[in-house]
Amino acid sequence: MKLYPIPTGNFKLDGGAMFGVVPKTLWQKTNPADENNLCSWAMRCLLVESGDRLVLIDNGIGDKQDAKFFSHYYLYGDDSLEKSLHKAGFDFSDITDVFLTHLHFDHCGGSVKYSSNGTSFEMVFPKAQYWSNQDHWTWATVPNPREKASFLKENIMPLKDSGHLSFLEVGQQQFLPGFDVTYVDGHTDKMMVPRIQYKGRTVCFMADLLPSVGHLPLPYVMGYDTRPLLTLQEKEAFLNQAAAENWVLFLEHDSVNECCTVKQTEKGVRVDQVFPLSAL
Template identity: 50%
Template structure:
């Protein structure tokens, strides 16, 4: 198995929203905000070559939306989904599976694109199966008021309309014995967190349960979470397992650090070592 980090670019979100009730005087030391209180965040994806499947985990925000919409999020940096996949040695047509941890725009937008004529939407990865959890899909197509602005029809409906959509809860081990799928409900309904065993290492792509190294402390949860208290419970359980089993936690939004191991200290869970995948 080969694991590649895919850089889908950076964007900006409000630092206060990303850290919830944590005071800016604390989080700003680790994630400095600009004059508009915005912090830069990565859109980090993974590409896993199992030998039988080529699996893309998340796909960033894409570029379908107009300039005004893009301007809300200040897309920046040199990262690009397709360029990064090609740099890893693959083409979009080789992707067999696209797994979205969840269908918020910054995690699935790159999986659908405009066609060459710019008059219709098409799948970015035409030969792939597209995966989500059935309960999450229902929450995306009938969104609550809190998440409505992040579930964009142009990002998700083509997956269904083309017949490419599949549900992870309807099939056993869709990605083989070395990729387990864990679920969390604090950030959004049935967010998927792939746990990948590769040789002696186990990687947990923890998605938005812990989006960056600065979010390791259990109370540090995002204002975007639909169930913040549940996120705290889920974090504590996952961090405990990470320490006990020496898992490597992969961060989807950390602008600098790809991954880390975790330790339990007298102050709670903290970074043990940063890891490059």
Template identity: 60%
Template sequence: MQLYTIETQNFKLDGGAMFGVVPKSIWHKTNPADANNMCTWTNRLLLIEDGAKLILIDTGLGDKQSEKFFGHYYIHGDNSIDKSLAKYGFNREDITDVILTHLHFDHCGGAIVREGEKLRPSFTKANYWSNAEHWNWATNPNPREKASFLEENIKPIQESGQLKFVEKEKNPFGPDIQIRYAHGHTESMMLPQIKYKDKTILYMADLLPSVGHIPLPYVMGYDVRPLTTIEERKNYWEEIVDQEYILFLEHDAVNACCTLQHTEKGIRLKDSFQLSDI
């Protein structure tokens, strides 16, 4: 098995929304904001080469939305899926599987491309993996999340015939890739857990957006069940420290991977590093 970091666009989101009830006087120390209170984030994806499989986890924002839509998020940077894949000698046609941790637009927007008036999958030879619980949640959205579940990102996956569901009692990815779950951010968000070089890497999706979110109460305002998130984080954090997991961070603009440790203040950052350092 070989793992690759796939860097895509940087974007901005309101710092208050990203840190919920935590005051700016605290969170700005790790995630400084601009004059409009916007903090910089990234969409960092993980590519897994495992035998004949080439598995991409999440797809970033993509580029098919309107200029007005992207104007809300201050897209910047020169990275893209295509550039990152080419760096390692791959292209979109090589992708065999796409694991969508959840269907918020910043995680699945790149799953679909627009060609004229038509929408089609970006990865024409890939299976797209969600799960039945989250798919039903996303296709019948609640008012809180409706603006994040965009039909043009979701419906064409099913229409293409490329949609597959992960079943909790079955593992379609082999013994070294396990799917874990979290339900506080959104229903049945998937967290891929990978055995790699005698280590365990946990893809954090939106359970841990950045190292600035490590303290348990630092929960995003976007989470639909914040108290559930805190409880899930408490349980995961203990396991992560005890088992010495490496965390892969999707949205942290600076830190790609990190480890955690027990301190007098609770579980906190131990080390941060690049995937290539493993």
């Protein structure tokens, strides 16, 4: 098995929204904000090469939204999904599976593009099956008012209409040999967190369970989470196991740190080391 980080670009979000009830005087120590209270975030995906399967975990925000939409998120940097795949030696048509941790636009927007006529949609990865689970699909396609703006129909419905959509059974713990799945419900219903066996280590793709190193303290929970107290419980259990078993946490949204390990301290689980995935 081989793993390739796939950075798809950076964006900015309000620091208060990203840290919920935690005061700015605390969170800005690890995630400094600009004059508009915006912090920088990555959209870092992961490519898994396993036998004849080439699995892309999440795919960033995409490029099909209008200028008004993108003006809210201040996209910046030279990275893109296409550039990063090419750097790893692959093209869109090489991808066999797209594993979507959840269907918020910054995680699945790169799934679908406008066709050449600009009036219909087509799959960015024409040979791939796109993976979600039935519970999360229902949650996303009949959205609650709180999350409605994060579940964009043009990102989601073409997956089903094209025939490229597949579901893991809820509770299915293995996607591929060496690629297991944990389900969490605090951020959004039935978000999937991959755990991959790689070079004798467990690499966890943290999605929005742990957006950044700055979110390690338990109360540091995003304002976007639908069930913040549940996130706190899920994060505590996950981080305790990560510390006990020396897991590598691959960070999708940390704009500085690609991976970290954690350890137990008198203040709870805290960062131990930070490093790129290539250091393994």
